[in-house]
Amino acid sequence: MSAEHRRVRTILSINFNHDGSAVLLREGRPAGYVNTERYSRVKKHPGLREDDLDELLDQAGATLADIDHIMLCNLHNMDSPDVARLHGSDLKHTWLEFWVNQRNTEVSLRGRRIPCTVNPDHHLIHAATAYYTSPFDSSMAVAIDPTGCRAFVGRGNRLYPLRRDLDAWFNANIGYCYVSELMFGSSIVGAGKVMGLAPYGSPPDGAPHEDVPDTVRDFASLVTLADRHPRPVDVGGRQLNATLAYYIQLGLERQMAAVFTELGPICARNDIGRNICLSGGTALNAIATQLAFEGSEFTRLHFHPACGDDGTAIGAALWHWHHVLGNPRQAYTNPELMYGVRAYPEAAVRRALDAHAADLVVEEVGDYIGKTAELLTGGAVIGWYQGASEIGPRALGHRSIVADPRDPAMRDRLNSQVKFREHFRPFAPSVLAERAADWFGLSDSPFMLRAAPVLKPGVPAVTHVDGTSRLQTVTRPDTPAFHDLIRAFDDRTGIPMVLNTSLNTKGEPIAETPEDAVRTLLDSRLDHLVMPGRIISRRAARA
Template identity: 30%
Template sequence: MKTILGISAFYHDSAATILVDGKIIAAAQEERFTRKKHDSSYPFNAIEFVLKFAKIKLSEVDQIIFFEKPFLKFERLLETYVAFAPRGFKSFCMAIPLWLKDKLFQKKMLFNELKKHDNNFTDDKKLYFSDHHLSHAASAFFPSPFEEAIVLTADGVGEWATTTVAIGKGNNLEIKKEIHFPHSLGLLYSAFTYYAGFKVNSGEYKLMGLAPYGSPIYEDKIKNNLIDIKEDGSFHLDQSYFNYATGLTMTNNKFTNLFGQKVRDAKHEKLTQFHMDIAASIQKVTEDIMIRLTKSLKEEFNISNLCLAGGVALNCVANGKILKEKIFNNIWVQPAAGDAGGSLGAALALWHIEQDNPRNVNQNDSMQGSYLGPEYSQKIIEEQLDKAGAKYEILKEQELIDKTAIHLSKENVVGWFQGRMEFGPRALGGRSILGDPRSEQMQKNLNLKVKYRESFRPFAPSILEEEVSEWFNIDVTSPYMLMVAEVKDGLKIEMTTEEKKLFGINKLNIKRSNIPAVTHVDYTSRIQTVSSNINSKYYKLIAKFKEKTGCPILINTSFNIRGEPMVNTPEDAFNCFMGTELDTLVIGNCFLLKKNQNIRLKKDYKNQFELD
C-alpha cells in the first residue's frame, strides 16, 4: 500500500487530500474545521482528518507534497518589484519580511508543522513540491472520465503562470503553453470584484450573480483600454490601470477615471445599475476570452475532451457558454477548482507523472461525487444533539424521506445533513439547505431570512439526472453544479412590456418560470444533476418530492449563512438551525422541528461571521 498526502496552504482555501494506491480516499478544506471562511493557515485539522479517515499515521505516509513552489513565487515577487520600481515600494516593504521569516523557509516550516501530527515523523526527504498550475491541471485531468483531454487552467496567479494549457493522455500530463503574471484573467475579474465593493477571492461569484441584472455597456471600454485580446484568446493587460502587481489595492485612479465612479464602499453605498452594468460587462469579456481560447485550442490540438480547473473554472456561466457553443464533445470541471483542489492535484501528479503509475479511467469520474469529507455515525449525531439540548425524533429512512418531502412541499426550509461532507465550494446534497423551487417567495426569503445575504443572489436546482433535459436546455450531466443552462421555453413566463422596462434589482420579484425560485433573472439556472448511484438518499428525497408535487427539483444551497463556512459537524448544523429561520433539520436519522426546540437555545447568529 502506497500513500500520498497532498497539502495546499498559505494563500486561500487551505486543504489536505490523501491517496491510497492512487485512489482518492479523503479530502477537506481547513475552513470547515476552524469555522474561518477561506482559512489559509497550515491545514492542521484537515490533515488530521484525512489521516484518521485513511487509518494511517503521518510517519507511515510514503510521500507528502505541497501544491506549489515557494522559491519560484518569491522570484516572481522580486522581479515584479524590480520591473515596476519605484512603484510599489510600500507593499514590497510589507511583503518581504514575511517572505524572509516564513515563506522562503517553507520546507523547514512545513516539516516542523508536520511533526506536530506525529513525533515519529522524522524524514524530510518525504517532502516534495509541485508546480501550482500543474497541481490544478492534474486535479482536473486525472479524476476526469477521459483517456485524453485538453486541460485549461485559469486563475489569479500561481508562481508565474496565470493561464496554462496542458495535454493529458493516459497517465501523462504536460503543460504546453502559459500566459504569465501580471497578465491574468482571474486578477482582471477580481479587479472588477474589488471595484464593485466585494471581497477579492470570495466575492467573484457575487459579481457573476449580479451580471444578469445589467447590460454589458462597458464591454468595448474594457476591450479598448484594459485588455488586448488576440484572435486565439491569449491576452495582455495594460498595467497602468491596475495596482495589484505592486500595490495594496486591485485598481488605481486611472481605472476609476475610465469608468467615472470610485470604488464602491460596500458598508455605506448600495449597489446601483452602474455596478450591475459593470458586472455584466466583465462577465461578457470573460466569456468571450474563454470561448476564444477553447475554440483555438480545439483547432490546434484536435482533441474532443476539455477539462477545466483554477478559480476561473468556477465561473459556471462561462462554462455553460462553452458547453452551448459545442466546441468540445465533452467537458469536465474539477469540483474543487480553486486552490483547495491543488492538494488533490499535487498528490495525483506525483502518483501518475513522477512515479509513472497507471491510471484507471472511471466513466463517471473518480471524485465519488466529491463526497470526500467527514461522516458522522448515528451514535455521534445523537450524542452531539443531546449535548446541545436538541429535541428530535428518530425515523427509519423511508419515513424520514417521506416526512421531509411533505415539509418541503409545504414550503418549509430544510437543513439536510447526510453522509460525507463535500470537497469544494458547492453543497451537493451532503450539507445542504433545501426548499421548494415552485415558490415565488422562496428565493427572497432564503436570502434574507436564512442566509442573511443580498437578495439578488440566485439559488441552484438539484434535479433527478434523467429529468434534466425535460426542464433545462442541457443534455449532459452536471453533478457538481458547474454548468449554467436556460430553462425550457415551455416553462418560461415571458415578461410583459411594463416588466421589461424595469431596471436592475426591480426585476428580481418577477416570476420568470414555473420554478421561479431557481430561475435567474436571465432565465438560467446553475444545475446539479443527482444520480441514484452516487447519492442515493438525496436522490430518493427528490424522487419522493416529485411523487408528491410532480416537480423533480429541489432548491439546493450550502448549509451555512453568509460569511460562514459550510457546516461540518452535527453541532455546527444545530447551531446554524437555531441561528436562522430554518424550519426543519434532518440529520442522519434524526428529524428536528424548530417549533419543538427550547426557545432559549436560539442564537444571535447573524453577526457571528464577518461579511463575505
C-alpha cells in the same frame, strides 16, 4: 521506474494557500481528505493545522510512518492579502510545525524525515486535479485563476505544458479580482457575488448593448466605460454599479471563448480527443465556461468538484503518482469525487442533539424522506444532512439547505432570513438527471458547475434574472437519499427538482459535523434540520 519510485505507495499532499486542504493518496487513490476551513470554522483558512493532520490520518487509518512522500503546495508563493483582510491575520501561526531542508528534498514532520516535493507548478496541479480524475484517455486541460491562464495536454498518465502565451492577452481574470475587491472588499469571496450581480447590469430589453471596445485594456478604462450607463443596485446601503459587473463578466466570457477556440484545433492536429478538463477558481464561473464550451469544437467537458485551491493538494498527489512515478490511470465514480470519507457515526449525532436538547424538538421518523417532501411542499426551508461532506464549495445533497423552487418569494426569504446574504444572490436547482434535459437542455452536471437556460416556467426561485440556472443533476447511484427526496417532491408536485444551497450562513464554512448543522439550525430561520431518521426543529420559546 526506479527502486526509489517503487517504494512510494502513500503520498501526503498539503495546500498552504487559501482554501487550505490535504489529501492522503494510498496506491493512487484518495484515502482521506480535509478542507481546513470545515474544521477550523474560519472561511478560506490557509494551510493545515496539527488537528487537521490528525483528522486526515484517522480518516485513512494511517500513521506518519506510512507516508513515503510529501507534496508541499503553494508554500509561501501564492499568498493572498484577502486572508489577512478577512481575518486580521494571514493565519500562518495556526499551521502545523515542519521543517524543509535547503535542497527542498526532505521535510521533517513530527520527528520523522520524509522525502518531499516543494511547490510543484501551481497551474499544473490545478490541471492535474481535473485531468487525472476525468474519464478521458487524452484531453486538453486548462487552468485559469487570478494568477494566470495555462493549458496542458493530457495523454495517458502524462501532462505536458502547451507552449501558448495565453497570458499575453488573457486579463479578464485579473480584472475580475479588481471588480470583486472594489465592490465586495475581497476577490476570493467576492468573485461569485460579481457573477450573480452581472445580469442586473445588462441593458434593458430593446436597448443597444454597448460593446467593450479594444481600447479598454485596464481597470480604470473599464470603470469609466461602466460609469457611462450606470445601473445601480442597492446592496447593504451601498449603491453598486451592476454595469461594471456586467462588463467584466462579458469580458471573461469572450476571453474564455477565445481560449477554447484557439485550443480546439490543436486537439485535431495532434490526435487528442476533443475533450477539455477545466480547473482553477475561474472554472467556478459556470456561465462563462458553459458559453465557451458550447461555442467550441470540444464535445466533452470535465471538472473536479474542487476547482479552486482546495483541489490543488489532490492534483499534486495525482500528478506525482501518475506523471512522476509513472503509475497507470485509474477510473473514478462521481461519489468518489463529490464526497469525503468521514461519515459521522450515530454517537456524534446524539452528542450534538443532547448538547442542545433544551433548544430542540427531535422527531424520530421512519419515512423521513417522504415527510421532508411533504414539508417542502408546504413551504418549509430545511437543512439536509447526510453522510460525508462535499469536496469543493458546492452543496451536492449531503450538506444542503433545500426548499420549494416554485415559490417566487423563496429567494428573498432565504437570502434575508436564512443565509443572511445579498438580496441579488441566486439559488441553484438540484434536478433528477433523467428529467434535466427537458428543463435545462443538459443532463450532465453532477457537481453543480454548469449553467443553462431554464426552459420551462414554474420554478422562479431557481431562475436567475437572466433566465439561467447553475444546476446539479442528481442520479440515485451518486446520492441515493437526495435522489429519493427529489423524486418524492416530484411525485407530489410534478416538479423534478428542489432548490439547493449550502448548509451554512454568510461568513460560515459549509457545516461539517452534526454540531455544525445543529448550530446552523439554531442561528438561522431554518424551519427544520433533517438527519437520517430524524426531523429536528427549534423548541418554541416559552411565553
